[in-house]
Amino acid sequence: MSDWLSARTLTVIVLLAALVLLPVYVEFTGNRFVLTLFTRIIILALAAVSLNLILGYGGMMSFGHAVYLGIGGYAVGMLAHEGIYSGFVQWPIALAASALFALVIGALSLRTRGVYFIMITLAFAQMAYYVVAGLARYGGDDGLTIYKRSQFFEPVNLSNKTQFYYICLALLYASIYLVWRIVNSRFGMVIQGSRSNDTRMRAIGFPTFRYKLTCFVIAGTLCGLSGALLANHTDFVSPAMMYWTRSGDLIIMVVLGGMGSVVGPVFGAIALLLLEETLSGFTEYWQIILGPLLLLVVLFARGGIDGLLGKVRYA
């Protein structure tokens, strides 16, 4: 890219650096709340980044992405409930369970396209929601409190807020890098090609179903990681984590930030959660403002925040 020092690149660099320096600011001001809020933002941004891989680049409109937050979270919660606290057990299981669910759901729902795909992913996510809500052993509807965060080797301590923040941030940046590598690889080209014209991709000889399914599983696994982090962050998991409106929130983050750019969802997550925080400070009925606002974004600002900064690859 010739004009890599554009306004957009600059904003991205400033943002990514600001996130790294945030704990320093917290240390000076003693404002612990900001740290907790941004840890949450970063975790959900990770989920949004993973959704963007299939939604923005793959054109797969999954409306059930929050289900992996739930699966990842419940993997941690259930194991903790059974007395297994080691993160080396919890996290791989969280990732594997998410990957497996994504594989099954993807294999079924990728047989269809467009609006069918939206409704089917939505329905399967809702199925998982009801199944979890029916598990009386793990709290059912009321959810499950986690008394001890995932344990790793000695210096790593997830209960330390600053440390946990940096772990989340590192994982977010690693995921962004991973998605960026995927998108710019041959594999990513096939995925994007199939978004534009699936029939043609198949005509040239690419078995697009397998490519899309792999992509779907990668995104699900990444989101499962985000779920494991979220469970550690809130020390609590409940079926509400995977309710379908949560999937809607993730889609909003992706679209608000701007689809088809790897960092867009981070902007979106920050924007949406800060907006929620600010609006709910004004009025208890903040969604009455958020809803129409969303409508306006859809109608008039399709590129999202990333688009406003210029250089939209896909709108």
Added chain:
Amino acid sequence: MTLFIEQCLNGLQFGLLLFMLAAGLTLVFGIMDLVNLAHGSLYMIGAYFAATLTAWTGSFLIGVVMALAGTLVVGMIMEVVVMRRLYGRDHLDHVLATFGLILFFDETVRLIWGPAGLSLPLPSWLNAPVQILPGIYYSAYKLSIIVVSLAVAAGLYFLVMRTRIGMLIRAGASNREMVGALGVNIKLLYTLVFGLGAALAGLAGLMQAPILTVQIGMGEIIIILAFVITVIGGIGSIRGAFVAAIFVGLVDTLGRAFFPDLLRMVLSPAAASTAAPALSSMLIYLLMAIVLVLKPEGLFSAGNK
């Protein structure tokens, strides 16, 4: 046996109710190519209107009729203000915009009626059980839901297939510009169709209201079932929605009623009672998965995407 017949009727009643929701959803999708997540909000609004207006007028029937008209108007306003701008846009835009509408409607309802649920009491003449077969009694109200829903389904079929308006609607679905060029006010037609879908959702909501509590979020729960039905039946097909709705209603109701007993035969009682609630709520989704494997476009696909 009595229990089985009663549960079958319950399933039929639930299925027909779901049909009203799914019919509106599939009608709007088939004709305007619009995905409307906020369809469940109209269901909720119908129920809230009915509960309030019945309490206000003191008459169940007047309240219900006014609520129906109210939902129709809300639907038509929604079409003119928002939906009209979404035709021809990407499905993702529809999903997001209508998701925004859900947030808006839920919060507006909370603002007006408060967070606590309402109840819609039945008049005494609908509350009594009636004898349907010798020795078998069934709720008069649920029976009337079945009758009303069947009448609506027949009316809908007649309207779409046998009247001039229905002809225009079908023509508008296949070629919007051409119908417009022939001098039909296609914008008004679309507004009417959307209003009709809204009224169907409102009718489902207000009929369900006396059985369940009227509460915020009631639409979000049931709309998923309507999606499952549209997927099974084939999007855009009212006939498919009818068959799939009754199927889903029966499977869901009978599954919840008898599946735990069946499970108890193969598993230990303790294991069965733990697994039953989770498994019986999975049944309809498994049904959907099976249909998808066999016929990815649904049982009665209308063919247009």
